[in-house]
Structure formats: C-alpha cells, structure tokens
Amino acid sequence: MGKYEQGELLSQIESYSDTEIKPVRPRNIPSPASEKFKQRQVNFSAFGWQFQIVAAILLSLIYRKKLMKVKVEGKTEDIEIYLKNEDPIFIQAKSTTQKMDEFHGEKTPCKGAIETLLNTSNSQANNYSKLIYINNFLNPLKLEDSVKKVYWEPTANELLIKDYDALPSSGKDFLKDRLKEAQDELDKGNYFSDTNNFDWKKFEIITLIMDNNDSNNKFNILHRTIENVLIKVKSQIYSDELSSSFITQYLNNATKKEETIFKEDILWRFIYELVEKTADKYLDDLDLIIQEEVESYSNRFITEQTLNIDIINRVYSDFNSDFNLFKEKNNSRELQKFLDEEWEKLKEDFPIDEDMEIQKGCIQDMIWKILKKKRIIDRLKEEFNV
Numbered sequence: 001m002g003k004y005e006q007g008e009l010l011s012q013i014e015s016y017s018d019t020e021i022k023p024v025r026p027r028n029i030p031s032p033a034s035e036k037f038k039q040r041q042v043n044f045s046a047f048g049w050q051f052q053i054v055a056a057i058l059l060s061l062i063y064r065k066k067l068m069k070v071k072v073e074g075k076t077e078d079i080e081i082y083l084k085n086e087d088p089i090f091i092q093a094k095s096t097t098q099k100m101d102e103f104h105g106e107k108t109p110c111k112g113a114i115e116t117l118l119n120t121s122n123s124q125a126n127n128y129s130k131l132i133y134i135n136n137f138l139n140p141l142k143l144e145d146s147v148k149k150v151y152w153e154p155t156a157n158e159l160l161i162k163d164y165d166a167l168p169s170s171g172k173d174f175l176k177d178r179l180k181e182a183q184d185e186l187d188k189g190n191y192f193s194d195t196n197n198f199d200w201k202k203f204e205i206i207t208l209i210m211d212n213n214d215s216n217n218k219f220n221i222l223h224r225t226i227e228n229v230l231i232k233v234k235s236q237i238y239s240d241e242l243s244s245s246f247i248t249q250y251l252n253n254a255t256k257k258e259e260t261i262f263k264e265d266i267l268w269r270f271i272y273e274l275v276e277k278t279a280d281k282y283l284d285d286l287d288l289i290i291q292e293e294v295e296s297y298s299n300r301f302i303t304e305q306t307l308n309i310d311i312i313n314r315v316y317s318d319f320n321s322d323f324n325l326f327k328e329k330n331n332s333r334e335l336q337k338f339l340d341e342e343w344e345k346l347k348e349d350f351p352i353d354e355d356m357e358i359q360k361g362c363i364q365d366m367i368w369k370i371l372k373k374k375r376i377i378d379r380l381k382e383e384f385n386v
Helices: 007-016 032-040 044-062 107-123 145-151 169-188 220-232 240-254 263-276 281-285 288-304 310-321 323-329 332-349 356-372 374-383
Strands: 067-072 079-083 089-094 130-135 160-163 203-207
Touching: 044 067, 044 079, 044 089, 044 130, 044 220, 044 240, 067 240, 067 263, 089 107, 107 130, 107 169, 145 169, 220 240, 220 374, 240 263, 263 356, 263 374, 310 332, 310 356, 310 374, 332 356, 356 374
Parallel strands: 089 130, 130 203
Antiparallel strands: 067 079, 079 089, 160 203
C-alpha cells in the first residue's frame, strides 16, 4: 500500500498536518507481543500452523454461502476471507501448546492480535466486514469465574463466537486495555496507530477448543462441522479422510503466497468424498473377469481428477436434457443407453488404457456413481450457494 494510496486513509492523515506522517507497520514485521508469546510456547510452530489451518477451514465453512475465496497467510492477516458483495474478513489466530486448563497467559497473545488487527484496520481504511480474534484459550478475556460461567463456557463440540456488544463489561474493558497497549507498541515503532478505523461493532472473538495435548479429540470440532454440512444435505457418507484432505489443501495454500482457495474448490472436496465413497454396485453387472481391473482403474481416475468438477457438470447437463425420457420410462434399459452414449463423450478426459473394455467399464462406473449422488450433490451446491 506504501504511503497511504487509499483515498479514505489519506484524508484522515491529512488532519495530522502538523505532525510526521507515520507508515502502517508492514505485514512482515511481526507484533513484539506475538513474538514474545511464541517464544514461550513449546513446539509452537507445528501446532500453531495446525490451529491456524483448522480455524481457516472452519470459518470458510461458516461463511460458505457468501464465500468467494479464502487465503491462509495472506498479505494482510493470518486468515483472509473474501465474500461476495461484501468487504473481506480479517482474522488473527493465536494458540497455546500448553494444556488448555493450565494456560493463564491470555494478555500477551490478545495484545498481539489486537495490535495486528488495529494495523489491518488502518491499512484497509475501514474497508472490512469483520475483524476476528480466534484462539484456543478457555478464558481469553480473563473473566472472573462467576462472569465466565455466564458468558464464556466453550465446549468441544462447536466454536464459541461472540461479538463485542455481547461481552460483559469486564470483557470489553480487557479488550480496550489491549487496544491501548497495541497503540503504545505501534507508537514505539513509529508506526501509524490511530484507532478511528478500528470498529468494535465489527469485532468478534472466538474460542476453538483444540488441545495440543489431546490427540484423540484435537480435531473434534472440525470433524463435527464437516459432518454437520453433510447431514444438512442428507448424506450418510463421512470419514475423517475429508478432514485430512482439507488440512492438506489449506496447508498447501499457506505455503503459496499468490494462491487462494475458491469456494468451488471446497465444494469439490465434498463432492469427491461422496463419489469416491459410493459403493461400486454397477460393477456387479460387468463381466466378473474384468471387475477388479475396472475398480482399480476407476479409483485411480477419481484420484487424478480430484479438482475436475467439469466432468460432473457435463454428466449432469446431459442427464438433465434426457431427464424426461428417464422419468417416463424409468427402466434400466434407458439408463444403460445413457451410459453407453455418455462414456463416448468423456473418454478423452480419462487416462488411456490399453484395454478399451476396461476403460469403458471404468467411465460407466464413474457416471453411475455421479448419477447415484445427484440429489445430494444438488443439495450441496445449494448449501454453498453455487
């Protein structure tokens, strides 16, 4: 952004004509409070990455209907969520590697998060939908026990999310104190620290129960959130492999600065899981001698086509054009006729196999699986507003 090329921010700074114009702190210069907190954590790097990635997946799913794309380790924040027809959401993620019930050092990471979010509010000239501070602290606002029992009791089943206005007065005071400390820290570095762009009405704080010392339940909320999406579309298929697939996808994104994850990429992960886990009942109608080879070939193709949603769209388009015929006759002969015609259209997209019979069986098996899950996939697309 340089020396405030944004018009809104420039107009604000012009009011400080009698003082030196200070730059916004660059993204690659971390908050001193954040660095201090990291140094105190054992094995912070590995778990810190895990926490940030899981947080990004969860928030992507929460905003799935309005989502356009998401970036982990963005140019501005730890997590950046870009929405359709709305300003983006910027997220700071802080986590501890200590046992969650033994951690009581909430001030330092909160100060670091608020400092970075304040910096972001200025670099974006107030052009954001929300500023979010997500953490794995049981009591991130250091509330008294009696107040905490009423306002802040996170569970291992879902995220605890509250906006600023829903917090008790002591929680608001805690955050305001951290904002003042953040201002002082930015002033020390001779960076712009004005709070006019920091809007508490756009602020949220979230606790994600994710304990580095509880390997059995570390990803519990992630599993449940993904499972809830599938339940909404009336799918009975779910495995932890889908969670692992998302983690790999988002970790890869975090290492590539210029790449983002689009909503369609997330949707396709769900569709792939549905199709891949569909039983190969179509194979029962094939010659017994080639069934095993067709199944192996089919599974390899599905893996190789992980990001190719075009195949599914083409099958559905052709199927929908013939739907009235299916509806009228509704028999296996018409289905087989469709499979015989459709596989010819798609064979150029499949890896070449020396045996045409194996290739044909594989493509027809794939088409059958896609049709088998059509209603659920349609509901998934609706759930993601695609």
